[in-house]
Amino acid sequence: MTTDLRTRLGTPTVRAPLPVVAPLAPLFGEAGLVRGRTVACAGDAALSTALALSAAATCAGSWLAVVGVPNLGIAAAIEAGVAVERIVLAQPPRASREWVATVAALVEGFEVLIVATPTSLSASDARRLQTRVMARQAVLIVVDLPALSSVGEASVFASDIDVHANTVSWSGIERGAAHITQRTVQVRVNGRRCSSARERTITLPC
Amino acid sequence: MLDAPTRVVVARVAQWSALAAALGRSARSAFEPIVQRVVAHAPLVEVATPGVIVFATRGPSRYVGGDQSLAALVHSVVGDALRADLPDAQTRFGVGIADGRLAAAIAAQHACASGEPLVVPTHASTRWLATAPVRALIDCVDIIGAVGAGVPGADDVASYRDMVSLLERLGLYRFGDVAALDEAHLIARFGAFGRDLSRLSRGLDRHPPLAVEPPPDRVCLLQFDGPVESRDAVVDATEVLATQLVDHLSTQGLAMVRLHLLLESDHGERSERMWYRAEGFSARAVVETLRWQLDAWILHDTPTSGVVSVRLSPEQLIAHTGRQSALWGGERDGDRHAQRAVRRVADMNGAESITVPAWRGDRDPARTFQFVRSDAVDLERRTAGDAVDLTVGEWRGALPSPAPSLVFDASRVAADVSLTAANSAADPVRVLDVSGRTVMVDARHAMSGEPTCVWVGDTAYDVVAWAGPWPLEERWWDARRARRAVRLQVVVQARERQNTAPRQNTAPRQNTAPRQAMVVVLERRVWRLAAWYA
Numbered sequence: 001m002t003t004d005l006r007t008r009l010g011t012p013t014v015r016a017p018l019p020v021v022a023p024l025a026p027l028f029g030e031a032g033l034v035r036g037r038t039v040a041c042a043g044d045a046a047l048s049t050a051l052a053l054s055a056a057a058t059c060a061g062s063w064l065a066v067v068g069v070p071n072l073g074i075a076a077a078i079e080a081g082v083a084v085e086r087i088v089l090a091q092p093p094r095a096s097r098e099w100v101a102t103v104a105a106l107v108e109g110f111e112v113l114i115v116a117t118p119t120s121l122s123a124s125d126a127r128r129l130q131t132r133v134m135a136r137q138a139v140l141i142v143v144d145l146p147a148l149s150s151v152g153e154a155s156v157f158a159s160d161i162d163v164h165a166n167t168v169s170w171s172g173i174e175r176g177a178a179h180i181t182q183r184t185v186q187v188r189v190n191g192r193r194c195s196s197a198r199e200r201t202i203t204l205p206c
Numbered sequence: 207m208l209d210a211p212t213r214v215v216v217a218r219v220a221q222w223s224a225l226a227a228a229l230g231r232s233a234r235s236a237f238e239p240i241v242q243r244v245v246a247h248a249p250l251v252e253v254a255t256p257g258v259i260v261f262a263t264r265g266p267s268r269y270v271g272g273d274q275s276l277a278a279l280v281h282s283v284v285g286d287a288l289r290a291d292l293p294d295a296q297t298r299f300g301v302g303i304a305d306g307r308l309a310a311a312i313a314a315q316h317a318c319a320s321g322e323p324l325v326v327p328t329h330a331s332t333r334w335l336a337t338a339p340v341r342a343l344i345d346c347v348d349i350i351g352a353v354g355a356g357v358p359g360a361d362d363v364a365s366y367r368d369m370v371s372l373l374e375r376l377g378l379y380r381f382g383d384v385a386a387l388d389e390a391h392l393i394a395r396f397g398a399f400g401r402d403l404s405r406l407s408r409g410l411d412r413h414p415p416l417a418v419e420p421p422p423d424r425v426c427l428l429q430f431d432g433p434v435e436s437r438d439a440v441v442d443a444t445e446v447l448a449t450q451l452v453d454h455l456s457t458q459g460l461a462m463v464r465l466h467l468l469l470e471s472d473h474g475e476r477s478e479r480m481w482y483r484a485e486g487f488s489a490r491a492v493v494e495t496l497r498w499q500l501d502a503w504i505l506h507d508t509p510t511s512g513v514v515s516v517r518l519s520p521e522q523l524i525a526h527t528g529r530q531s532a533l534w535g536g537e538r539d540g541d542r543h544a545q546r547a548v549r550r551v552a553d554m555n556g557a558e559s560i561t562v563p564a565w566r567g568d569r570d571p572a573r574t575f576q577f578v579r580s581d582a583v584d585l586e587r588r589t590a591g592d593a594v595d596l597t598v599g600e601w602r603g604a605l606p607s608p609a610p611s612l613v614f615d616a617s618r619v620a621a622d623v624s625l626t627a628a629n630s631a632a633d634p635v636r637v638l639d640v641s642g643r644t645v646m647v648d649a650r651h652a653m654s655g656e657p658t659c660v661w662v663g664d665t666a667y668d669v670v671a672w673a674g675p676w677p678l679e680e681r682w683w684d685a686r687r688a689r690r691a692v693r694l695q696v697v698v699q700a701r702e703r704q705n706t707a708p709r710q711n712t713a714p715r716q717n718t719a720p721r722q723a724m725v726v727v728l729e730r731r732v733w734r735l736a737a738w739y740a
Binding site: 045046061063071074085086087091093105108110111166167176179180 | 547548551554555559560563565571574580585610613614663671673674721722737738739
């Protein structure tokens, strides 16, 4: 029965996963970022890590849409290695239905999306969006941004992979002297689509 | 066919896009009422870009009795329209008539400054143009297009500016200086740019007339089975047709620069307009103009039934020089898909809701990049150079690397609001010293005390480390726009909730909250959050 259905459907065309920059690659195994997945980024370095995570893919020709982060520091994205000519910033309406419609339209053309969820987003709309992401073989990176009051919880999405990025130390800065030169971040990756939790300390920008 | 320039009227409103943005309207829709009023007097106007109207004087001029009266008429019509639609805006506009688009555009620019329409007499344009500075090419880029096929499209203004500055360094300040040179020499030195420049400076149209008579039948007519009510359906159907037309022309080595677009409704209502693209129409550009025309038609004339036919007639063809594809691989499917998705979203939420970054350079991290509306750029042919000026290294006074991932606009210069509209303004924060007083910085950049605590909203953060204060003095010569501020980079740790309650003499417990970093700015005695390393 199962084989019957499978032969009738034919082998699904699985596209190659998106590449990940070297320091983060061991966390995602040899496969890189598997398409169709939803990645939730949390922790105080969530946005920087999300940018680093999408960098290699944009350099390889994928387009990156950053949705609902009007204050994105483009310089930080460039330092993370994102190909700046393929970043597009979208500020969709914050109402759940319209927001999802907009992001769903973006999923059609963008392979990587970094989204900050609006507070109004309902779980059912989030689920619909995830289905679309899966169908279009894109990668949805949901970031938690407690620094922005307009951004809701990333947990409204049923994430496949959870990334926690917390700063361990800031080097270079003292009490009244010098400036930040480097940031050391501990990144932990787990989730329902991860065989085992992995952890690694990296420096940002990597 | 005579190689003589067409005599045209150019009416332009100075800095239209900035003006429309300041009023919170899209440049196109805000410009449309003005176009409508001009159309009442001259049916076939070309809209090259929002803010600029061009049309041939031949018919209208004879009708109203000469170029002078035509210029006066257009001047009063545009003036009335501007006053009616934008009563409070301080706008400058000018009307110029001359032989050839470039001369007319420069005349319009002069008219802008003087406030009176300027008519350059027939056959005197070349002499008049000879005294005009080549620098004017930069301002006329939207009317005549970027000169030279080597400089693709009007979006690449930066490299265009370099070319003009090169001409100046070579001692060619005026069009007369250029016209005095041999065309062959200009072509040898500058290639396609030299050829166009030579033609323009001799008062000719940029594109030479086609030597071969084009085969007649190039008009494309799209007839729907029944009236089509949906705008998108019309656009989609036309896109297919436009692609065929453009492909067909390009196989014959031709491109159209002037397109006549006619829409007809089931009840016989018509909308016709002439469109001009100096660099030649791509299928994309045809669709864009159609969309614009449809919007205008629906909004102003409200046709009473659906569209039954769309007619595309190429009015002026040029030899297609071809387009150099990108260095690596050229256009890709991914680029096209992204472009399409962006277009859809722009249709859904407005083009201003979806933007791309463009480097602009500033000390302020929130203003280093501006966000350009996606419809103003060609995403399919975007290169890193369009987004970042790679030639500029470190910007003096900019934040040192690593750059913050969230930036807030801490300067509030009203005139620049449009540029950074996507960036929300910075929230005030409190920076306190050990005794709970707000930290202040005196004229010698000395702090009144060490920062020990930062309040963001209702969260208190203990300062673990800080750097600064870094002074920021901008435009001190201009009292209106001068800016004096200091920046402080701080590493903080959220204070644990239970500790916020006053408790005497307890040993400080180990705070396990993550250490976060931010940049705060003190300006006019108020601290604001300028950046967050999220």
